[in-house]
Amino acid sequence: MTSEPLLPDMKRARRTGRWKIFGRSLIASALTRARRTKPNASHQPEGSSHDVGQEPQIVRQAPVAVQPPPGKSPTTEFLDALVGTQQLSAGRADYISSIVKEHQLRGRPATAAELVIHFGFVPARAVLDLIQSMGLQMPLPADAAALYSLWPASLLAQLRVKPIRLHNGTLYIAAVRPLLPFEEALLIDRARAGDVVITQIVQEPQETVATLAAINTTAHTTGQQLTDLLARHDIAATPDALGPALDSLLTDALENGASDIHIEVHDNLAETRIEYRVANGLNHRASVSPQLGRRLAVLIRERAGIDTSNLEALFDGDFRFRYHGRPIDIRVAILPTHAQQKLTLRLSDPSAFQSLPAIFEHFPEFVKRLEHDSAKASRRGSMGIVTGATNQGKSTTLRAFVMNMPRHALRVLEAGEPIEVKTPLTTQTHINRHADVGLTFDAFLRAALRHDPDVVFAQELRDEETIRAALRIVETGHMFLSSLHADSVVDTFPRLFSFIHASRAEAAFVLSRGLSWIIHQVLISTPCRACSTTVPTSQLPEDARTTLGLEDDVEVVSLNPAGCPECRYQGYGKQRTVVPAGIWINASARQALHQHLSRIVADGHFADYDQILAIPGIDYFPRGPHLQTLAERHVIAWQTAVHEINWEANRGH
Missing domain, CATH: 3.30.300 (GMP Synthetase; Chain A, domain 3)
Structure with a gap:
């Protein structure tokens, strides 16, 4: 039996089209040419040239096999180098090679470098460095x-x-x-x-x-110039187009590392405040008149496709803004208030994804374990949960885990409210809770089982129906990933059981058999590199030295409380670093975990959850030593490390 071609319908269409259009004319032309040349064939002197206008003689030769050019093509060299440096698996390399060939057949050439970045297999910077270090003759990706x-x-x-x-x-x-x-x-x-x-x-x-x-694709009015621009629009008798001012506001927010823009419009106040969410803090950016605030709100509504006349209903919308040539997704949420309305703009870069090594840069044990689990994603009946407070990067970690999977060989289904980042080779569904639609998380999870999934990724566990549907997915032999709002690793268990009001014993059984790992993470601000200084630990207060547990001759970074213009006088930089805690549950611990959870569920002793960490076969990685390591490596300031370590001690696990 012959194997099916890569694109059978395309090849069939090509043969049929050529025969219908050119077939008869080609045969007639060939017969005419043969009749013309046959009488003159025997009289043509060997080696002589044909007369001008005379048809050349057709000489039929046996077909000769086309030999490939010596050496490897740049695409093959590039993919082999990625496989050799263990940045790409052999299966993914074969998949990329087949996609390159398919694009060539379709007349839409794409380089292997562009594809490995697009599918999230290799970070763009690693691809760029490899191409330049090897001197490959192939286009560089846009980095x-x-x-x-x-x-x-x-x-x-x-x-x-x-x-x-x-x-x-x-x-x-x-x-x-x-x-x-x-x-x-x-x-x-x-x-x-x-x-x-x-x-x-x-x-x-x-x-x-x-x-x-x-x-010129990006608005250039930022900083103090943006403040002046907004002031000019405020005092203008006839307001001109606000488009450039809004574009400049978005550019300024991105350059300041803001994740959200808050605009609250008041009719009865003298000003409308514009604020940025930067790291864990809310920073005031500008104050404009209520009139300008209303005009900005109308423009934002128009761009997001939201009704501009209805100020009494909740609205969600989105639009795209180009920042230095790449699209930025702007998600708009509008809340009616007693004064008028509150607008929150969430800024998201759909083309930027962080790999697991980038997220857990200082924690190689987490990288090794997560990469191993994601590479073995076909393993049945497992669950991974990332916990933490709001805006702590839970979805980013889960997406990096998904991006590390062999998605070309898996069926991955994802549900989000909303889908913030488009993930190639993943089926993504936007949750719509409208009464006429009813597409909730639990409805999605119930329907997902009918679509032959290998992995199901729901962005958040938030109610009993969703958690029960998730446990059913694990019980039926699929991998399930999600996030949960919990205060610590151990707090995940009582948090899950707090949603479940019946059949807790069954839930305890499924969790003890299917739960693979829990990560609790926080994002901690890094010090401003322009105004922070280094000091030896011998100059720190006694209690701080005891908390850090470092030698006296070790230098640590000290914050400048006054800050500087570079950090807007906050003392912290724009970047935040992940500091995780986590547990991995091995097979040897499952029976003991089941017995412990069953006893807790039966007796209601919630204080016993802390004893889970002592079960043999459960690998626990606390956050305290991680904070000490980051302080020693100058990633975070010693004041931040001491504060977080003391908070961890007071909060427990």
């Missing part, structure tokens, strides 16, 4: 997006510069004119403030028109 966060858009516009890539300390740029020495020094100094070292700047030749077009 400049990650560079733009190092400099304000207003500075890049002023210098007329477009960053292209950064490799081995060399920044490659496109510029309208050669940069002056002090301008290069300005770019290098601003990058150093973001912990990026640049040793030299190389200007690559690009068309001036294309460079200007790339620069």
Whole structure:
């Protein structure tokens, strides 16, 4: 039996089309040409040329096999290098190779580098470094997006510069004119403030028109200029188009590392406040008049496709905004208030994903265990849960776990409210709780079993119906992933049982048999690199030295309480780092875990949950030692480490 072709319908259509269109004409032409050339064939002197206009003689030869060119193609070399460096599995490499061939057949060429980044198999920076280090003759992937966060858009516009890539300390740029020495020094100094070292700047030749077009795709009015722009719109007698002002507001928020923009419009107050959520804090950005606040609200509603006249209903919408050439998803939530309305804009970059090594950069044990579990995702009947407070990166960790799976060989179903990041090779469903639709998390989970899933990913466990449906998925032999609001690793168990009001013994059985791991994570602000200093631990207070448990000659980072303009006088930088705690449940612990949970459920002794950590076969990784390690490595300030360690001790596990 012959194997089916890669695209059977396409090949069949191609053969049929050629026969119908060209078949008869080609046969007639060939017969005519043969009649013309046959009489002259015997009289043609050997080696002589044909007369002008005379049909050349057809000489039929035996078919010769086409030999492939010597050596490997750049695509094969690239994929082999990824496999050799263990950045890509052999199965994924074969899958990418087949996709490249399929795109070629369809007339839509795509490079292997673009595909491994698109599918989330390898980070863009790793792909870029590999291509340049090997000197492969293939197009470089677009990786400049990650560079733009190092400099304000207003500075890049002023210098007329477009960053292209950064490799081995060399920044490659496109510029309208050669940069002056002090301008290069300005770019290098601003990058150093973001912990990026640049040793030299190389200007690559690009068309001036294309460079200007790339620069002008982003609003350049940020910082104090944005405040002045909003003030000008405030006092304008006839307000002009607010589009550039809103674009500048979004750009300014992204450059300040904001995850949310809050705008609360009041009719009876003298001002409308605009605030950014940066890290764990809410920062005031600007105050505008109620009139300008209402006009901004109307424009945001129009872009998000929301009714502009109804101020008494809840609304959700979204739109896209281009930031340095890449799309940013803006999710809009509107809440009616007694004064007027409250708008919250959530900023999300759909093209940016963080890998497990990037998230748990300082915790290789977590990376090793999570990568192992995600690579073996076909293992049946398992559950993984990430817990923590709101805005602590739970969904980001779960998505990185999913992106590390061999999704080309699995059926992965995901439900979210909403779907914030589009994940290739994953079936994603947007939860819609409207009464006419009724697509809730538990409805999705019940329907998911009819679609032959290997992995089911629900973004959040929030009610009894959803948890029961999740346990049913695990019980029927599938992998289930989700997040949960809990205060600690151990608090996950009473939190789950608090939702379940009946058949708790059955839930205890499924959890003890299927639960694989629980991670509780918090995002902790890192110190501002521009104003923080280092001090030896010998100069710290006695209680701080005892809490940190470090030697006296170890240097740690100390916060500057006054801050500086770079950190908006907060003392902290824009970045946050994950500090996890977690447990992994081995097979040898399942029987004891079942007995312990059954006893707790039967007796109602919730205080006994802490004893779960002492069960043999459960690997527990507390957060306290992680905080000490981060302080020693200058990732977080000693004040932050001491505060978090004391909080962990007072809260328990």
